[in-house]
Amino acid sequence: MKNARVGLLLALSLMITAPAFAAPDQDQIEKGHKVYDKWCFPCHGTGLGKPGTDSLAARGQKPAVLEERTDLTVPAIKTFVRHGVLFMPMFRKTEVSDADLDAIAAYLTRNNKP
């Protein structure tokens, strides 16, 4: 279990050291929302039976829903999607392409304070 924690620390450090980014445009955010709904919402959405959200809530993460977060960074999101964590597997590029992932990251960071 130790490695899981190391992974988490790594991701957290990415969150802190991530460089400032240019605000993404609205189209990109909308595209990201669509891709997110298809690939991430079934685990990270709101409502009953959302194992990603439940898992983060059990960790004490507030808010537990990714779409409501303002602390996720682009590199951290990419790391999780391409490496997986716990029972969330990594996603192949035939599922979530690099362009899709850019859009998801834009969507999930849309409310971050610059």
Place this chain on the structure above:
Amino acid sequence: MRVPPGVSASDFAEAIKQFQEAVGKEWVFTSAEDVALYRDAYSPLMGEPNELVASAAVAPDGVEQVQKVVKIANRYKIPIYPVSTGKNLGYGGSAPVLSGSVVLDLKRMNRILEVNERNAYALVEPGVSYFDLYRYIQEKGLKLWVDVPDPGWGSPIGNSLDRGGGYLMPQYRNHFDSHCGMEVVLANGEVMRTGMGALPAAQTWQEYKSGFGPWIDGMFSQSNFGVVTKMGFWLMPEPDAYLSGTVIVPRHDDLIPLVNTLNYLENTRVTNGMPDLASPLLGIPMLSEFAARFDQGATPFDRPQDAELTALIAKAGGNMSPELDDYAQKKGIGYWSCKLSFYGATKANAANWAYAKEKFSAIPGVKFEEGDVYKLPLTAEQREKVHKPQFGIPSLAMFSIGARSAMNPEPSTGHMWFSPIIPRTGEAIFEANRVFAQAAKELGLPFLNFNLPSTYWERAFIFIFAFPVVKDIETNKKNVASFRKLIQVAADHGWGEYRTAPVFQDAIMNTYSFNNHALLHFHETVKDAIDPNGILSAGRYGIWPKHVREAKS
């Protein structure tokens, strides 16, 4: 770059170049980073030198491209491993059986070629997921249900080729059985259609399964004889209504008549939904209770019990004990229960449930609980609380069985399923529990005292145990060794696995050994004849090409 076994670096480089010409440069993945995305995220060998990994991946976008890739692979003797959606978590993910194979990722072939509402069938490509098919049907407003497994991101083709199962009526639950017609690219690059599809002007490819002559579709499941590029599936017309009711019996031995009566009612189609066995006494929940449990931060494996009961269960150790019967009587808790589901006309459902109650009334002390009555389709509110696959709705909610929760603060990173088939009798459930409890004790496995089987299949039970996969290599090694022992224990009792991950495929195939492995020899004969270079999915389900067999012996 990793090179497939037995292939020279220059041949591999040439093959990659030709793959790029065939499918486009951006759809051939060779960088370590991209190829790592094909690792099995739940692999019990994760991080070990013998982890099963790919050398590259190729993602064609059509049957002609698949043919080209197969021909190139043949030219350079490159082992390739087709996956459809590659979400076979717990049974191997998207990783090959032979390390160094090139994964043929069919995810981009995601066209829904036909959905026929009138005669209730679909024809799809391998990359179409259950979510995709469901969405398509919803958007068109068709009155059809798809029988889905718990994870909705897998595919009808990938799931059925590994012989997976779902939750609707028996004729749909067995996903391979519910297919009708295939298109297959053979190892030589030739395209073949099975069943009525062999008739060039076929009118009934998705309506009559066996066509003319030997019916060979089964050979493409759990095998390595071809790349399936299209498959038809029978869909379930949306029923008018749903009704459920629960039968509760008081004593340990009542499980025997409970299962007998259940079998009778299922085999005469009085009840046509997936039966849901549980034990109120032992705290084994019904599927339909999972969502509520998850919501309370518990998993189906948590068994909240008072101290007296815990002690009695521990003492019984998976066996029958008069004290447990007494405790159940004293507290008025049923020992076993079975929830029955009925799909159909409102009146017919009520009549069938009434008849089922009549039949179960032969068990002294039986009680009945009325369940849910839904007019279909479900309302938004009803959808939220049901186990969605029992209503043909894809979801990922079942991943909660491994989620972090108050009771499970340090969850595992995956699991592997040990899933032997046992007879559909109460006696077999007792016997399997006795045998596996004993084996678990000897192996030091933290298995529960009692486990109930799943009722996916009409004529047999599957007993499913989830072995956790964790970050610690030593623990995984120990679990893999225990898993191997359980395979043998099961086989010694006449129980064989229905499906397994690549790590165990040889071991399990080895137990299907009647008459000196006659069945495996047949598979090998077929393999050598139709794939002489052994390029397709080498080793899948224990079937190895000749050159690998010779090198091994």
